[in-house]
Amino acid sequence: ARQAALSSATGPGRTVDGHRVPLLANVGGPSELEAAVAAGAEGIGLYRTEFLFLDRAEPPSLEEQVRAYRAAVEAFPGGKVIVRTLDGGADKPLAFLPSSAAASAEPNPELGERGLRRLRRFPEVMDAQLSALAAVASEDLMVMAPMVATGEEAGWFARACRARGLTGVGVMIEIPSAALRARDLLASVDFVSIGTNDLAQYAFAADRRLGAVSTLQDPWQPALLDLVAMTLSAASEAGKPCGICGESAADPAMACVLVGLGASTLSMGAGALAAVRAALAAHTLAQCRLAADAARARTTAAEARAAARAHLPGLD
Ligand code: PEP
Ligand code: MG
Secondary structure, eight states: OHHHHHHHHHSOOBOTTOOBOOEEEEEOSGGGHHHHHHTTOOSEEEEEGGGGTTTOSSOOOHHHHHHHHHHHHHHSTTSOEEEEOOOOBTTBOOTTSOOOHHHHTOSSGGGSSOTHHHHHHSHHHHHHHHHHHHHHOOTTEEEEESSOOSHHHHHHHHHHHHHTTOOSEEEEEOSHHHHHTHHHHHTTOSEEEEOHHHHHHHHTTOOTTOGGGGGGGOTTOHHHHHHHHHHHHHHHHHTOOEEEOSGGGGSHHHHHHHHHHTOSEEEEOGGGHHHHHHHHHTSOHHHHHHHHHHHHTSSSHHHHHHHHHTTSTTOO
8 A cells, every 4th residue: 555655656657557658857957857756746747948048148058058958858858858949039038149129028928929929030040049959869868849839930940940850849739820730839739738727817908917807817717618628629630649738737626637638748837736636536537537527517617616626536
């Protein structure tokens, strides 16, 4: 019994009836790797690489980047590590780039040239990052782009990655247009990962940093669940994996709903892994599916949450 308790405290993610859902960590820098390993993460579902670029006068050297990416891969032998290319934006100015008039004075930075849009304008930054990732050359290393709005953008990113010999190329689904046309994005990549933080922000036109509109940021909002469900069914039709790396995956009941909707992996802050692992281990895939259907049948976030929980006994 002690062995079983131990393995459910740190073992692989699975439902009580054995449906596997690897539980991965969101990591924001090398100092978080150890905690992710200690919490039993099976890999990294989102390595935010902004720490290498922000607040410095010079871009990181190739060697510095290679060291950072290699350290992440080495922390998880046999586990996958998804490195996200730089998610810079007008609110995260990059001191080493010439600041253009447009980039320094965007009236709505969240709607501006952030993420992949910024990398397209400064391809030398992306080239260097992709070269460093290619130099690590591990089967377990995957790369994905943030803030991708269209299939054309996904295709452009995938071609740039493949030109450097990278395999395991994905994009984030965090803009409603990308969820609506997920099939178009999936056509050129190997996997997608849903970022529910930005997806909620853009679906509800509600700034994610503004407390006054936080009820619209609630991942239980049925419209958000619909966008997630739409993306997951497009991935399933394409036969490609779709993970979740937004904070919603850290809520144990929501994690069950996401699994019920077909998520192939869940990635979250290391501190949430134990509770999510325990929630999955206490319910069947059928219960997760019923909880997802029940939530989507409701019209408010509070009702959706209550309806899901009625199928997930033991979660509060
Ligand atoms: C997201 O938007 O859900 C996400 C995971 O990315 P970030 O929080 O880094 O924007
Ligand atoms: Mg995001």
